[in-house]
Amino acid sequence: MKKLFSGCLTIIGAIVVIGIIIAVATGGDDSAETSSGNESSGQESSKAKEETKEEQTxxxxxxxxxxxxxxxxxxxxxxxxxxxxxxxxxxxxxxxxxxxxxxxxxxxxxxxxxxxxxxxxxxxxxxxxxxxxxxxxxxxxxxxxxxxxxxxxxxxxxxxxxxxxxxxxxxxxxxxxxxxxxxxxxxxxxxxxxxxx
Incomplete structure (x- = not known):
């Protein structure tokens, strides 16, 4: 019985660890995408400002x-x-x-x-x-x-x-x-x- 209980805990622990790893990996990707989105948005904003300056002259x-x-x-x-x-x-x-x-x-x-x-x-x-x-x-x-x-x-x-x-x-x-x-x-x-x- 102890072996069965110990085996269940090991499986549950492994699932929790895998879940944490997946969550961290997925969260990292989201933040990378957000960061890259912000960078591209910043570049677009910078380009828009430059175009506005050009239009003003x-x-x-x-x-x-x-x-x-x-x-x-x-x-x-x-x-x-x-x-x-x-x-x-x-x-x-x-x-x-x-x-x-x-x-x-x-x-x-x-x-x-x-x-x-x-x-x-x-x-x-x-x-x-x-x-x-x-x-x-x-x-x-x-x-x-x-x-x-x-x-x-x-x-x-x-x-x-x-x-x-x-x-x-x-x-x-x-x-x-x-x-x-x-x-x-x-x-x-x-x-x-x-x-x-």
């Missing part, structure tokens, strides 16, 4: 219009100069030993409310990633017509604003390798790149 050329948050940006003309002539006889020309990149731009407000735009919403970027800010000093005020200045200009819905933006860059900088980056506002996360070729 559009690249176009001179004469083309790109729209960001219902605001259209167009570079109508781009010139490299060492002298900017005034539009009136009372002002003196502005000169540089480097070069001025003078851009004629149009901003179109397609939003349902007024927007404020400023030349500081624009940056010139070279092929190596060097960034140039607009030149906004007193000398330029005397040579750029008032109606072409982009200094905290308000544009009502459905209207356009044409303006001049001037950048001073080194004389060795090739204008065709520059890109104008335009932002939708002070804290805009979206931008458009306009090639100056």
């Amino acid at each position: 559009e690249t176009i050329g001179i004469g083309e219009t790109a729209t960001i948050d219902d605001i259209g940006f167009t570079v109508n003309n781009a010139e490299s100069k060492t002298t900017i002539e005034p539009d009136n006889e009372y002002a003196e020309p502005v000169t540089t030993n480097n070069q001025f990149i003078v851009l004629d731009v149009t901003i179109n407000n397609g939003k349902s409310e007024a927007i404020t735009t400023d030349s500081n919403f624009f940056t010139l970027v070279s092929e190596d990633g060097t960034e140039y800010s607009p030149k906004n000093d007193g000398d330029l005020i005397t040579v750029i017509p008032n109606d072409k200045m982009l200094f905290l200009e308000e544009i009502n819905p459905g209207l356009k604003k044409n303006g001049i933006i001037v950048f001073e860059v080194g004389s060795d900088v090739d204008m065709s390798g520059l890109t104008l980056k335009a932002n939708a506002g002070f804290w805009g996360t979206k931008s458009v790149n306009i090639n100056l070729k």
Whole structure:
């Protein structure tokens, strides 16, 4: 009887041990699958973020219009100069030993409310990633017509604003390798790149 009882306990113990082993093995697989699922979900999420960033930056050329948050940006003309002539006889020309990149731009407000735009919403970027800010000093005020200045200009819905933006860059900088980056506002996360070729 003791042998029979002892044999039953051994069989029951073996079944319990096998059950535990199966449970551990199955639980491990589930967690591995979950972990792998999380990793692939994380990779998909990362890819989605990258795609979103790419969608927020559009690249176009001179004469083309790109729209960001219902605001259209167009570079109508781009010139490299060492002298900017005034539009009136009372002002003196502005000169540089480097070069001025003078851009004629149009901003179109397609939003349902007024927007404020400023030349500081624009940056010139070279092929190596060097960034140039607009030149906004007193000398330029005397040579750029008032109606072409982009200094905290308000544009009502459905209207356009044409303006001049001037950048001073080194004389060795090739204008065709520059890109104008335009932002939708002070804290805009979206931008458009306009090639100056």
